[in-house]
Amino acid sequence: MRKLATTVAASALIAAGMTMPAAAEVDFSGKTIEWVIPFSETGGSAKWANFFAPLLSEELPGNPTVVVKFMPGAGSTKGANWFQEQEHEDGTLMFGTSGSTQFPYLLGDPRVRYEYADWIPVMASGTGGVAYLNTEDGAKFDGSANALKDTDFIYGSQGATRLDLVPLLAWEMLGMSVEPVFGIKGRGDGRLMFERGEATIDYQTSSGYLGGSQAMVDDGKAVPMMTWGALDEDGNIVRDPTFPDIPTFKEVCEATEGCATEGEQWDAWKAFFVAGFPVQKISFLPAGTPDDVTETYVKAFEAVRSRPDFAELAAKQVGKYPMFVGEGAAKATTTGTTVSEDAKTFVQNWLQEAYGVSLK
Amino acid sequence: MEMIATALPSLGEAWALILQPVVLGYLVLGVVMGLAVGVFPGLGGIAGLSLLLPFMFGMDPVLGLALMIGMVAVVPTSDTFASVLMGIPGSSASQATVLDGFPMAKKGQAARALSAAFASSLFGGLVGAAFLTVFILIARPIVLAFGLPEMLMMTILGLSMVAVLAGRIPLKGVAAAGLGLMIGTIGEADAGGSLRMATYDIPYLTDGLKLVIVGLGIFAIPEIVSLLRQDRSIAQGAKLGGGWMEGVKDWFANIWLSIRCSIIGVIVGVIPGLGGSVVDWIAYGHSVQTTKDKSNFGKGEVRGVIGPESSNNAKEGGGLVPTLLFGIPGSGSMAIFIGAVALLGSGEIEVGPNMLKDNLDITYAIVWLLALANVVGTILCIAASGGIAKLTTIRFTYLAPFLFMLISFAAFQSGQNFEDLLALFAIGLIGIFLRRFDWSRPAFLIGFVLSNPVEKFTNQAFQIASFRFRKSFAEGIDYIFSPIVIVLLIITVVSVVLGIRQAKSIMAEGDVQSGSKRAPVVFLLVLMGYLAFALTNAGMIPNYNMTDKIIPLVVGGIALFCCVILMIQMMLRTEGDSIFADKEVAGEDADAPYGLWSTLAWFGGLIAATFVVGFIIALVGFLISFLRVRAGASWGKTMILTVAGIGFMCLMAGALNRDFPPGLLQDAVDLPWPLK
Structure with a gap:
């Protein structure tokens, strides 16, 4: 079927090419x-x-x-x-x-x-995004956020109406209590705040994670929690190809009590995730x-x-x-x-x- | 020990990389381009680097680095020309240089001031590089030790320099700084997005005012207007005294000051988030405090040039630490630099935590390329300074139209809005009156520059501290009163106490005569009106956005309180008291042949004409009419100067790929560049 479509399209292109004068x-x-x-x-x-x-x-x-x-x-x-x-x-x-x-x-x-x-x-x-925790709280992470619900987190944020909407909403859906410190200028500043121990949870886009946070993970100073995932051809959320070993938020949500991967909250999160990351x-x-x-x-x-x-x-x-x-x-x-x-x-x-x- | 064992071979490799003829050639090329671009105040580094970006793709890493670093490194050196010769602060790094550099130029010592500044820059750059070579190995934990309370304290130390620069009436200085802080809060708040003194109907205001515009408005416009009114040359009597050797000797006589300020520059530069905004003021304050006879500061004291200039080039080196080690740019040009480094070669250099591990040789090459670029740039600048200093002997009326042209263009580049020009004019008016009534302009500018950091760090530190206090009291106290905070606190207190004792002898505006009560009182009333309005405006922000209102309320309240006390003092004191300082009573301004408003009208006319026909057409009309009417030049001279001015403008803007402010005409008709 697809082959036929391609052929039709190709011949249409050729036909169009032939009818179009070279000067155009x-x-x-x-x-x-x-x-x-x-x-x-x-x-x-x-x-x-x-x-x-x-x-x-x-x-x-x-x-x-x-x-x-x-x-x-x-x-x-x-x-x-x-x-x-x-x-x-x-x-x-x-x-x-x-x-x-x-x-x-x-x-x-x-x-x-x-x-x-x-x-x-x-x-x-x-692009994609990865959320990670400090070592102490990371030890409590078991693929679900069940053990993280009683911890208060602090997060350096650029503003709730920016891309940070995606992580903030995700953590809220997991039942975590994350207090954003607003007014930082870029994710790099957020990472620095995490590294200084002032923030206890952070997220970076893929390039920021590879460039700065990966080293912290390697040194045992941070524990990756989840990626936001990537979209497949049919618009489903799948594992991020850059980080195939890190579970997606969808997986973590499914494993966490009280977090649903359907309904208006999920749809809203997914809509803004798509706008903020894969596209x-x-x-x-x-x-x-x-x-x-x-x-x-x-x-x-x-x-x-x-x-x-x-x-x-x-x-x-x-x-x-x-x-x-x-x-x-x-x-x-x-x-x-x-x-x-x-x-x-x-x-x-x-x-x-x-x-x-x-x-x- | 182990560190040194790896560092030394890397240092050797770095020098082997640098000392190739082709690398040095690219470095010199970068330096020359940087100097050419650097004539535009407030634009230099970013514009130049953006221009180089397309060539960086796949370029040999060392060559690309040499070209880019050569360009970035000379900006804080070359903008000294504008600061010293014209009183135009080229960037935040050279604002303090204006305070004493420009008065020296007015005394006819431009060449001396320039060469002292360049010698200090050069030395500062080298000290910075030497310090960094060792420091960069141990910098990471130190940088991480600077949390939000430490940065807040550092900002407050910067603010405390107001005490030194407050002028004869300390209350006026505090109020001026408060006003600067309040002007700095205009726009959308970083934390909660509330609007302060702005509305979405005027989108321009929601982004807040840019430093370039405020710097030009506060320092450059009042000086240009004042000199133009007096219709003389910058150097009194058009005489040039003091050659460039004298400046170098001055620097050598103050070498210890230069070393101390260089170290201050590197250390403050290392702290991410503060960048260069406070360095030169702290260095200036330090220079004042360590000078025995303080009576010359503000009137052309060479130590006031040596201090800030030693620190600002050293700061560039320090700024490399957060850039290279953390991948966090310390300034706009560093942000582009990071992006460009990734384009080099096959992208093997990645700025960030692995830089020291994987690319120590490249790191060292960057540090020493920066130092070397300083040397090359400085030598070129010193060689040129004697000739360029002659500009100060030209009748100012011939210089002024081109300065208006340059600052308008620079202001427009900061936001690419017509409103940039209006903002420049408005801030210029504030600057003119601050100067006239002897309110400290440096205090105002320090307030403006530090407005955002003060607000940001206060809110964030408060939030995290209360988070810690909720865990336990001890943890909270540990967080707020770290050893660094305590040390900074002591330095701040000492510098405020010393500053207040010394402030009276430092007159940034020179000796100003006092006059009748009316004009100073009216100005004070206007300021109080603005502050009261801004306070009410901040008070209207809903309480759940406390982060957006608390700083404007507190700062505005303090500033208003100072103004009220001043008002009471003004009512009680008799005319002729120093509180009624007014430059229009006696002195250069009062004796000037031209009035303030007729002079300012020329600049206003340029802006108004730009609004209608766009910048370039307006500029043609402005230059011709100004030169003919105000300067009384012949038609021939007028035409030659106009063509030269327009040609220069188009050449630079074309090369940098920049647009000019459009007007109503451009909205209606499509015109080719540069008219569009």
């Missing part, structure tokens, strides 16, 4: 592609875009210069609102979002004036971009992905996670930017009750 081919010779990132030069999205920019430049027809431009402000809302007003001109504008752009959108933040559905996704990539960073072309330009970008990203050394390069820079291109990116974007009304209401209420955060 997109060529970026001598042009400069601006890849706008709504964060500062120093964040993870900057690293992500800077990694892809030179590779993309090599694969786009005419080898245009790809420059990364930064437009920080209001936790990326400013840049995204700006991009919403952009229209297709000559295909030299691309925009990159991250979980921090998706979360306010999903939560109904009043400052959000952008609409993901208007934009054309060309590439998406994700964390997406690259878009502005509304109204014609198909041939979109196709050119998709092909270029496909070529980047199929470079023989890509897996090795990417593993170090962006982790061993699938990179979605074209159709895949579109599907991933839909999964990462839609959340049921129930899940949204649940999280809004939870934020209000637990942390006094009002998004009105």
